[in-house]
Amino acid sequence: MCGIVGAIANRDVVPVLVDGLKRLEYRGYDSAGVAVVVGDAVRRVRRTGRVAEMEAAAVAEGLGPARLGIGHTRWATHGGVTEANAHPHISHGELALVHNGIIENHEQQRERLRALGYVFESQTDTEVIAHLIHHYRAQGASLLAALQQAVKELHGAYALAVIDRREPDMLVAARMGCPLLVGLGEGEHFVASDVSAIVSATRRVIYLEEGDTVALTRDSVQVFDASDRPVTRDVHVSDVSLAALELGPYRHFMQKEIHEQPRAISDTAEGILDAGDFVPSLFGDEAEAVLADVASVQILACGTSYYAGLTARYWIEALAGIPCAVEIASEYRYRKVVGHPQQLIVTISQSGETLDTMEALKYAKAQGQDKTLSICNVPESAIPRASRLVFYTRAGAEIGVASTKAFTTQLVALFALAVTLGRLRGQVDDAHAAALLDDLCHLPGSVQHALNLEPQIAAWASAFAPYQHALFLGRGTHYPIALEGALKLKEISYIHAEGYPAGELKHGPLALVDAQMPVVVIAPNDALLEKVKSNIQEVRARGGQMYVFADADSSFTESEGVHVIRTPRHVGLLSPIVHAIPVQLLAYHTALARGTDVDKPRNLAKAVTVE
Incomplete structure (x- = not known):
């Protein structure tokens, strides 16, 4: 993994490929490359580091013009960060291939291909696929037929795009477990792992399904299912805009996306507010029947989405009065689970393609779990398509690797689910629902108030930057926000x-507290405030430095070693969403002070489509 773009056109595709790779940089990567067919030869340029370095090399080597090509940004899995391991990979100077995903049986295939005389130049599983397709080409198969034969022998996840100098008017691709789409143009067509890579050329896209292969010429697109039968896939018009992919007045996409949260929350809540109540239809046409007899909820997610689920557990149990469990998807899928036909399986994924979450959903369904709901930010992605019910958040394109607006809009969706279940079970009456709806209506304003604290938080960040470790504390619904604050700081500032x-x-962490261990405390004015104050005294007594985010209506005063920033007045059950804002800003400005790459933190990728 991590990003794929390919093009076949009546114009030079090199600028298209480079532009597409630049738009995929947000996904996280450590090398980049392009390969094109020029005349009767495949030419390739690869570099470790940024796309700009690869682009400069392509210009220096006079790579174009070319009317057929593929490009890739790689996030290392098999093999280190070297030019030899970078994509595209070439077999016998004839065929070039790019790949997202992981091939689990690559060692067996490698030995088989070595016995056939193939020589490997990299440590990657991807080179195995290139040689395997070449092997079937050498036996007389067309490029498409060779791809279709080869993928049947691969175990694992893949999105592939392949070109061959012997078929200069054909681009072929395949998908299993990793996102891949086709872009439709006039006299030109594209493949990409993300619509943002091709949005400057077209917004008309086909989302490939599991097991699909596709053959593209300049004038045609043919899609085949897992049995190699021709199929028709729906054409969609993407609503991703070029403006959403530009920085505007902000220094980084993360900062931009933090500030877009009032609008993202408002857009996500719009359907709820328009309905005038928390109604099942918010989650799909089948929702009333699916949700009517739900007896428990199982939430499956990874990373930041998992923390959204942890917050929702408090809401669901308090408002609906039913048990709610939250589990990391990669753990759930590898243990024996006890399912129940009245349990609702909720999967949360920003991209809708998170492999561990997708596999956990498949596992749950295989156990007879029929009630499935996906909360996702990307329409027509894999996880929503595999779920009976869907709630699409409306965060818009999220470019920064560290999730911000996707997280808070997921919380809005989960809040709506909790209240809806409460309504169905008679736990939330009309007056309570109206009050909660009013709270949701005013939430964007409270979030904007929290955003206005940015100068104060930036001042804190200069004090934070020299530290190597930090603790985040919260209670109740704000404990997951403490987890999320710690994750954000780790991700982009590299502070543990x-x-x-x-x-x-x-019960243990207090042993770490000293003058070099700052402690961030989330202190809303709720029923646990006095308990939190007692915890603060425990830290003060050990000489720790306290950084407290306290609601405006809570009684906190600054003193030596205790620094306080006043967040908006307490907003009830929705308080975790408001308190997510300051911990995001603290992480962002601390990373800025430390000079790290905020939008592209080391070793991380935006869409995690491998185990």
Whole structure:
């Protein structure tokens, strides 16, 4: 993995490929490359580092013009960050291939191909695929037939795009477990792992399904299913705009996306507010029947989405009065689970393509779990298509690797689910629902108030930057926000940070507290405020530096070692969403002070489509 773009056109595709790779940089990567067919030869340029370095090399080597080509940004899995391991990979100077995903049986295939005389130049699983397709080409198969034969022998996940100098008017591709789409143009067609890579050329796209292969010429697109039968896939018009992919007045996409949260939350809540109540139809046509007899909820997610699920557990149990469990998807899928026909399986994924979450959903369904709901930000992605019910958040394109607006809009969706279940079970009456709807209506304003604290938080960041470790504390619904704050700080500033329930401090983590261990405390004005104050005294007594985000209506005063920033007045159950904003800003400005690459943190990728 991590990003694919390919093009066949009546114009030079090199600028298209380079532009597409630049738009895929947000996904995280450590090398980049392009390969094109020029005359009767395949030419390739690869570089470790940024796309700009590869682009400069392509210009220096006079790579174009070319009317057929593929490009890739790689996030290392098999093999280190070297030019030899970078994509595209070439077999016998004739065939070039790019790949996202992981091939689990690559070692067996490697030995087989070595016995056939193939020589490997990289440590990657991807080179195996290139040689395997070449092997079937050498036996007389067309490029498409060779691809279709080869993928049947691969175990694992892949999105592939392949070109061959012997078929200069054909681009072929395949998908299993990793996202891949086709872009439709006039006299030109494209493949990409993300619509953002081709949005400057077209917004008309086909989302390939599991097992699909596709053959593209300049004038035609043919899609085949897993049995190699021709099929028709729906054409969609993407709503991703070029403006959403530009920085505008902001220094980084992360900063831009933090500031887009009032609008993203408002857009996500629009359908709820328009309905005038928390109604099942928010989740799809089948929702009333699916949700009517739900007896428990199982949430499956990874990373930031998992923390959204942890927050939702408090809401669901409080408002609906039913048990709710939250599990990391990669753990759930590898243990024996006890399912129940009245359990609702909720999967949360920004991209809708997170492999561990997708596989956990498949596993749950295989156990007879029929009630499935996806919360996702990308229409027509794999996880929503595999779910009976869907709630699409309306965060818009999220470019920064560290999730911000996707997280808060997921929380809005989960809040709507909790109240809807409460309504169906008679736990939330009309007056309570109206009050919660009013709170949701005013939420964007409270988030904007929190955003206005940015100068104060930036001042804190200069003090934070020299530290190497930090603790984040919260209680109740704000404990997951402490976890999320710690994750954000780790992701982009590279400061080691951990989130804890504040009550757990004395059960171990207090041993770490000294003048070099700052402690960030989320202190809303709720029923647990006095408990949090007691935890703060435990830290002060050990000489720790406290950084407290306290609601405007809570009684906190600054003192030596205790720094306080006043967040908006307490907003009830929706408070975790508001308190997510300051911890995002703290991470962003601390990373800025430390000079790290905010939008492209080392070793991380935006869409995690491998285990």
